[in-house]
Amino acid sequence: MKNPRDVIIGLALICFCLLIYALSTHLPDQVTGGGLTPASFPRALAFLIIVLSIVLIIQGFMKSPEAGQGPLLGPFFGQMTVFFLMIVIYTFLMPEIGYVVSTLIFLSVSFVLIMPDRSFRNIMTGVAFIVAASVVVYFLFGIFLSVPLIEGPVDEFLRHHLCALAGGW
Amino acid sequence: MAELGVAFQTLLSVNVLAFMLTGILAGIVAGALPGLTATMSIALLVPFTYRIEPPIAGLMVLLGVYVGAMHGGAISAILIRTPGTPAAAATCFDGYPLTVKGQASLALNISAIASTTGGVFSTIVLWCVAMPIASFALKFGPFEMFCLAVFGLSIISSVSEGSVIKGFIMGALGMLFAAAGRSTIFDIDRINFGIKALPESGLRYIPLMIGIFAITEALSQIEGRTVIEHGVKKLKNIFPDIRQLKQVLPALGISSVIGTIIGSIPGAGGDIAGFVSYDQAKKISRRPEKFGKGSIEGVAAAECANNAVTGGAMIPMLTLGIPGDSVTAVLLGAMIILGLRPGPTLFQETDPQLAGLIGGLFLGLLAANILVLPLRLLCAPLFSRVITISRHFLWPLVVVFCVVGSYSMTSTMMGVYIMLVFGVFGYIMKKFGFPPGPLILGVILGPIAESNLHRALLICKGDVWDLFSPLAAILLSLSVFSIIFPVIQGAVRNRSKRNEVKKQREGQTDF
Numbered sequence: 001m002k003n004p005r006d007v008i009i010g011l012a013l014i015c016f017c018l019l020i021y022a023l024s025t026h027l028p029d030q031v032t033g034g035g036l037t038p039a040s041f042p043r044a045l046a047f048l049i050i051v052l053s054i055v056l057i058i059q060g061f062m063k064s065p066e067a068g069q070g071p072l073l074g075p076f077f078g079q080m081t082v083f084f085l086m087i088v089i090y091t092f093l094m095p096e097i098g099y100v101v102s103t104l105i106f107l108s109v110s111f112v113l114i115m116p117d118r119s120f121r122n123i124m125t126g127v128a129f130i131v132a133a134s135v136v137v138y139f140l141f142g143i144f145l146s147v148p149l150i151e152g153p154v155d156e157f158l159r160h161h162l163c164a165l166a167g168g169w
Numbered sequence: 170m171a172e173l174g175v176a177f178q179t180l181l182s183v184n185v186l187a188f189m190l191t192g193i194l195a196g197i198v199a200g201a202l203p204g205l206t207a208t209m210s211i212a213l214l215v216p217f218t219y220r221i222e223p224p225i226a227g228l229m230v231l232l233g234v235y236v237g238a239m240h241g242g243a244i245s246a247i248l249i250r251t252p253g254t255p256a257a258a259a260t261c262f263d264g265y266p267l268t269v270k271g272q273a274s275l276a277l278n279i280s281a282i283a284s285t286t287g288g289v290f291s292t293i294v295l296w297c298v299a300m301p302i303a304s305f306a307l308k309f310g311p312f313e314m315f316c317l318a319v320f321g322l323s324i325i326s327s328v329s330e331g332s333v334i335k336g337f338i339m340g341a342l343g344m345l346f347a348a349a350g351r352s353t354i355f356d357i358d359r360i361n362f363g364i365k366a367l368p369e370s371g372l373r374y375i376p377l378m379i380g381i382f383a384i385t386e387a388l389s390q391i392e393g394r395t396v397i398e399h400g401v402k403k404l405k406n407i408f409p410d411i412r413q414l415k416q417v418l419p420a421l422g423i424s425s426v427i428g429t430i431i432g433s434i435p436g437a438g439g440d441i442a443g444f445v446s447y448d449q450a451k452k453i454s455r456r457p458e459k460f461g462k463g464s465i466e467g468v469a470a471a472e473c474a475n476n477a478v479t480g481g482a483m484i485p486m487l488t489l490g491i492p493g494d495s496v497t498a499v500l501l502g503a504m505i506i507l508g509l510r511p512g513p514t515l516f517q518e519t520d521p522q523l524a525g526l527i528g529g530l531f532l533g534l535l536a537a538n539i540l541v542l543p544l545r546l547l548c549a550p551l552f553s554r555v556i557t558i559s560r561h562f563l564w565p566l567v568v569v570f571c572v573v574g575s576y577s578m579t580s581t582m583m584g585v586y587i588m589l590v591f592g593v594f595g596y597i598m599k600k601f602g603f604p605p606g607p608l609i610l611g612v613i614l615g616p617i618a619e620s621n622l623h624r625a626l627l628i629c630k631g632d633v634w635d636l637f638s639p640l641a642a643i644l645l646s647l648s649v650f651s652i653i654f655p656v657i658q659g660a661v662r663n664r665s666k667r668n669e670v671k672k673q674r675e676g677q678t679d680f
Contacts, residue, residue: 006601023360036626048341084593114391
């Protein structure tokens with residue numbers, strides 16, 4: 001095997017397409033008038049991907065990877081994994097505590113995580129950035145463009161008082 | 170014509186112009202920062218522009234970002250020899266040597282003038298050819314439309330960096346993802362993995378695009394981050410004089426034409442236009458020996474061509490509904506969200522608001538290309554500071570934009586979860602060398618191909634041979650050619666590389 005990455009992904013794609021094919025068997029097969037059935041297109045695509053994946057696997061056995069192919073895991077893989085977990089937590093936390101508080105927490109923790117050096121100047125810049133970014137996004141999108149943001153108690157309080165302030169002006 | 174007048178009046182209003190300027194500025198910043206691309210910026214902004222009133226203002230933001238990002242790519246190419254966008258790759262050849270000579274400001278201003286020239290020229294060409302092409306394409310029946318979609322998908326082989334097979338797999342996966350959920354053709358739920366709350370296709374692909382382009386990039390950048398040594402000093406603004414402008418004139422002329430033509434070919438992007446124009450400008454130049462050592466003609470040729478691509482790429486996208494690259498694919502998605510239907514029927518629109526949007530699209534592209542010039546000329550020293558922004562601050566903020574944007578498209582957390590799933594999917598596929606562009610082409614063109622094939626088969630009642638027309642045959646032949654040509658080209662290139670290596674080895678053993 002000269003390029004194991006192509007073989008692994010080829011096998012994974014074949015499994016995925018077999019799953020799609022299995023799911024398509026539950027769809028109605030007969031449509032009157034000579035047109036396609038709901039299952040025809042997904043099945044044709046699954047078949048095409050399986051054929052292409054087989055070609056990819058054969059290539060993986062015969063051809064060496066291209067010169068530009070880097071390592072599978074980058075130098076900061078651990079940090080990236082933690083950052084991704086933080087995104088997941090952020091998206092699950094947002095419906096519970098609202099946009100403002102969850103965003104402040106997410107930006108603060110991720111900033112500390114990926115900051116290159118934790119000097120006093122960098123931390124102060126970071127704090128200013130976190131507060132400014134959260135407020136600007138809230139004002140610009142939540143208030144000015146009326147983009148729906150998930151509201152928690154803090155968001156409701158902010159919106160209520162800001163609207164009252166705007167009404168006063 | 171009346172719609173064009175209305176669009177012109179709307180465009181002149183202060184808030185629409187302010188939105189466009191904001192888009193241009195955001196585009197320049199995104200283009201100048203390596204890692205942030207025009208595609209990603211547009212995908213991120215679609216959910217927000219969708220809510221701006223009047224809708225034309227939202228469209229102007231996106232056009233501003235598109236034009237601004239193409240301009241911005243030159244800034245980092247000239248100052249730090251790192252193209253901010255792939256289209257600015259050829260700009261490095263002469264832009265950076267000019268910076269080394271202490272003429273960075275001159276290079277930036279020449280690139281601004283050249284970019285505007287290319288952008289304005291291609292927009293005028295777009296105005297002239299869009300209507301006739303769309304009128305011709307109106308003759309297409311469902312099977313010809315299916316063949317057109319197949320042709321659009323066949324360009325995957327050209328937009329795939331690296332393996333063509335991987336590009337086709339991504340394209341097919343894109344079509345498969347677009348087919349999942351509620352099917353409007355059959356009015357049935359299919360391949361939804363038991364998730365009943367999947368939003369309809371149009372609303373689903375914006376979170377998908379955000380995931381594929383923004384979350385994937387954020388994860389990759391954090392994982393493999395490197396510190397770019399910029400060493401940018403404070404610039405003194407130097408404007409080119411009349412003699413220098415006369416010197417770059419032939420390069421601007423040839424590059425505008427080349428850029429527009431290459432841009433209008435689906436699959437051929439700004440990077441190819443930049444390289445071809447650079448080569449041609451060198452051939453017609455009186456000082457070809459200066460190319461590569463800091464020639465302003467070289468900078469002008471590369472920048473003029475890659476901006477001429479903007480109008481050129483809009484030709485197949487607006488008239489045939491075929492996006493030529495990832496950026497126009499995302500723009501096409503944005504237009505659909507705004508209610509437009511790019512394709513042969515675009516200019517048949519009878520709804521006054523949508524017709525006004527179409528008029529605004531043409532005028533907006535022209536206005537964005539013109540407005541960006543004074544902005545770049547006056548603020549060159551300021552924009553040169555953009556590349557010193559620490560990108561460590563940016564990625565968490567990009568994630569916040571991704572979450573807010575994906576949520577706002579569907580007003581449910583489902584959009585956010587779709588974005589997350591496709592962010593991880595894009596990251597894994599990137600690791601295995603799969604390009605993201607073909608996936609988006611598949612997502613957009615898949616439903617067009619399926620619905621038109623279904624309609625064509627219903628019309629012919631199963632007699633497939635009735636469907637074939639000369640036009641369909643031409644389109645299918647072009648598709649086969651565009652699939653096979655890059656494969657043969659790659660094989661020939663590999664063979665000549667192998668021969669060269671063999672010759673070198675033989676030479677070493679003889680020695």
